[in-house]
Amino acid sequence: MKRLILLAVIIISLLQGCKLRTYTLVDNYQYIQNQKQHQRQVDNKWKLVWKDDFNGNSLDTTKWTKVPAGKSAWNKHMSYDPSCYALLNGLLHLKGIPNPDTSLDKRPFITGGIYSKGKFAFQYGKIEIRAKLGAAKGAWPAMWMLAATNKHGAYPRNGEIDIMEHLNYDSIIYQTIHSYYTLNLKQDKHPPHFGTAKFNTNDFNVFGLKWYPDSIVYSVNGQRTFTYPRVKGVDSSQWPFDQPFYVLIDQQLGGDWVGEVQPADLPVEMIVDWVKVYQ
Template sequence: MLKQLFLAAAAALSLAGCTPEPASKWQLVWEDDFDGAAVDTASWSKIPRKHPEWARKMSDNPLCYDLRDGNLILRAIETPEGTDTVEYITGGLYTKGKRAFHGGRIEVRARLHGAKGAWPAIWLLPFEEEKYPWPTGGEIDIMEHLNYDTIAYQTVHSYYTNNLGRKQDPPQGSTAPILPEDYNVYGVEMYPDSVVFFINGRRTFMYPRIADGPEEQFPFDRPYYLLVDMQLGGRWVGAIDPQDVPVEMEVDWVRYYRERE
């Protein structure tokens, strides 16, 4: 009977685009399910406004943040009159200076809501960012979503891909379908010789270390911090439609696993 139940569960996962992991492979070492009364400030900080295009609307305004029904809510809203110098403000959290991830598997279950100009993202930057300024330390984009797309982008960036322009040797990224307006699980596994991406448990893309390749081709075997943010507008995503704002990103949980020894 147990065997029949297992086979039925495996079949259901396969139909949903997921394949069951061996139970012994991963050990959960940290998670945040956002079930508390407030965000855990021992792990998270609000992302400050900075010069890069993605961060020019970041705000600590509490209207951009909420905890609702066990979800972290990150909003992009029209700026309340007289409260800021930009037309729109957005919310985002990161673990910079607080929690590092080196190797292992990160998964984030989130629901995205389409809007023209919306650009939510889940991604990683070097924990020692001052030592490895962008793009020398690498960037791992676990998920980026644009407008009303039914796909997500998963990409790596480095000195090799950005400054040297080696974007196809090997390919630096890919896209994969998501369930629009529903929850999806976005994941990445980080190894000394590869970065492997997943959506809803299905492997979608792998970026390998080239054997005997230049050092800058694979800077990804180092500690990173995690960013989860609701971005709005920019050259890549395009113009913002005021009729689509406010828009939310709902984050159900974040989990970090290490391989069992």
């Protein structure tokens, strides 16, 4: 009799756990928010589904990969060099530094960045990143998201969600949406595709957004800052945000937008405390 009661309790607990689960896991890394959760969420209803507190002695490679170098403005200085990374006292340091050895790598600067590509992605929900931004001439720290699948085609068809970008010594950050609609069709004002927000330049801030099927609502330190809505009756490329996206966090340097790097201002770093995703 006791065994039957214990078995019943276990079954009920498992069923309750299934009911409380806010997502469906696809390919063992894509957290797709359940359909019934798509309505507006009351803040205390969000459930934490994924996080990293950076409390280990090394980067958790089950969650992150160091960003490789590329030919774009944002990744042209990315490096695997350990000098660009540090994990100290529960904080991840992503650095932009003068290249200490140009004998093989001719680039004048190298930078650190991480992404969750192929390891974690989510569709709809809330993401928050607590970090402190360094400042330098030519510094361009960013937190952003790209599509994990190829649902709508090559970039920019799949869109880009920029949680936060900071330039130089600015006292504001940029929060931006990019897509074929904004870039190729030049529809960047219908609706406006970016906003700016002030932040605490000398302290940690929480940068985030809430992503719904009909809007993306940005925030800084819990305060709503900018909203990008889904618009009816326009080209379908206006809303490619119906698929899982992965997360990128990187300390970029240089480029047409931010301008030239001032070597005397380096090193510069972005210090990340934690990343949390809710659904």
